[in-house]
Amino acid sequence: xxxxxxxxxxxxxxxxxxxxxxxxxxxxxxxxxxxxxxxxxxxxxxxxxxxxxxxxxxxxxxxxxxxxxxxxxxxxxxxxxxxxxxxxxxxxxxxxxxxxxxxxxxxxxxxxxxxxxxxxxxxxxxxxxxxxxxxxxxxxxxxxxxxxxxxxxxxxxxxxxxxxxxxxxxxxxxxxxxxxxxxxxxxxxxxxxxxxxxxxxxxxxxxxxxxxxxxxxxxxxxxxxxxxxxxxxxxxxxxxxxxxxxxxxxxxxxxxxxxxxxxxxxxxxxxxxxxxxxxxxx
Numbered sequence: 001x002x003x004x005x006x007x008x009x010x011x012x013x014x015x016x017x018x019x020x021x022x023x024x025x026x027x028x029x030x031x032x033x034x035x036x037x038x039x040x041x042x043x044x045x046x047x048x049x050x051x052x053x054x055x056x057x058x059x060x061x062x063x064x065x066x067x068x069x070x071x072x073x074x075x076x077x078x079x080x081x082x083x084x085x086x087x088x089x090x091x092x093x094x095x096x097x098x099x100x101x102x103x104x105x106x107x108x109x110x111x112x113x114x115x116x117x118x119x120x121x122x123x124x125x126x127x128x129x130x131x132x133x134x135x136x137x138x139x140x141x142x143x144x145x146x147x148x149x150x151x152x153x154x155x156x157x158x159x160x161x162x163x164x165x166x167x168x169x170x171x172x173x174x175x176x177x178x179x180x181x182x183x184x185x186x187x188x189x190x191x192x193x194x195x196x197x198x199x200x201x202x203x204x205x206x207x208x209x210x211x212x213x214x215x216x217x218x219x220x221x222x223x224x225x226x227x228x229x230x231x232x233x234x235x236x237x238x239x240x241x242x243x244x245x246x247x248x249x250x251x252x253x254x255x256x257x258x259x260x261x262x263x264x265x266x267x268x269x270x271x272x273x274x275x276x277x278x279x280x281x282x
Contacts, residue, residue: 004173004221012166019159026152033145040138047131054124061117176220199280200231202257204239206272208265213249225249225260236282242272 212218213225215233224237224245231237235247242261254260259279263269 008166008170008173012163012170015159015162015166019156019163022152022156022159026149026156029145029149029152033142033149036138036142036145040135040142043131043135043138047128047135050124050128050131054121054128057117057120057124061114061121064114064117176218179217199278200257201276201278202259203274204242204259204261204272204277204279205274206263206269207260208263208269214251215248217248219249219262221262221264222246223248223262225251225254225262227255227258230256231259231281238280238282240277240279241275242277 207225210219213223217223222243222245224239224247226233226235226247226249228247228250231247233247233250237245237247239245239259239261245261247259249260249262251260261269261272263272
């Protein structure tokens with residue numbers, strides 16, 4: 001369990017470092033999202049303004065064209081509209097010149113207004129189309145960044161849950177280790193406990209069963225089943241290839257120079273099998 005806690009601690013450290021990096025990315029992505037949103041809103045406002053100007057240009061063009069058409073229709077209905085007819089109908093030379101100038105000036109002004117309105121309409125049409133494309137691209141970028149924020153937030157919650165789970169498991173292991181050590185000390189104080197420092201060659205068999213030992217200790221890595229007549233309960237020992245263990249269980253099949261070693265999974269127990277080892281009793 002100490003080895004498992006060490007592994008859990010390494011996992012916790014790695015997960016914490018990853019969460020720090022994730023938090024940094026999340027902050028940066030949220031800031032980017034705000035920038036993209038502000039840019040998209042600015043483009044939307046500019047597009048709305050350009051669209052309003054385009055509507056005004058179209059209206060101006062329509063009014064100017066209608067005005068010119070109405071003026072030409074009025075001249076046609078009320079009398080001659082060519083310069084020679086105006087000249088012949090004038091009361092004086094000055095009057096004729098003024099009439100011709102007025103016709104040319106009015107027609108010229110109408111043409112200028114119409115040309116200006118057409119130019120403005122064409123220019124504003126191009127601008128509104130470009131702004132519409134820019135706004136669509138800005139919306140796509142904003143949506144993609146928002147999706148990234150959601151994914152990072154989900155990953156952050158998952159890492160927080162992982163850290164909590166690792167912490168809870170380490171705490172449970174530490175509590176179990178403390179209980180095992182306390183019970184081992186009590187067992188070691190039992191009369192007839194094996195002398196420490198000696199070695200013993202035994203047949204060690206792997207097993208994997210859930211529950212508690214015959215001494216009431218929860219099973220876990222390091223729990224060793226022994227024959228109490230040979231190895232006193234509570235004796236700590238070092239098993240080559242396995243690690244540290246404590247005699248905390250007995251069994252009907254465990255007799256004489258035979259011990260059973262607990263493994264977390266059946267596959268690990270089968271991989272160990274049965275082998276002869278020389279243990280050192282502490």
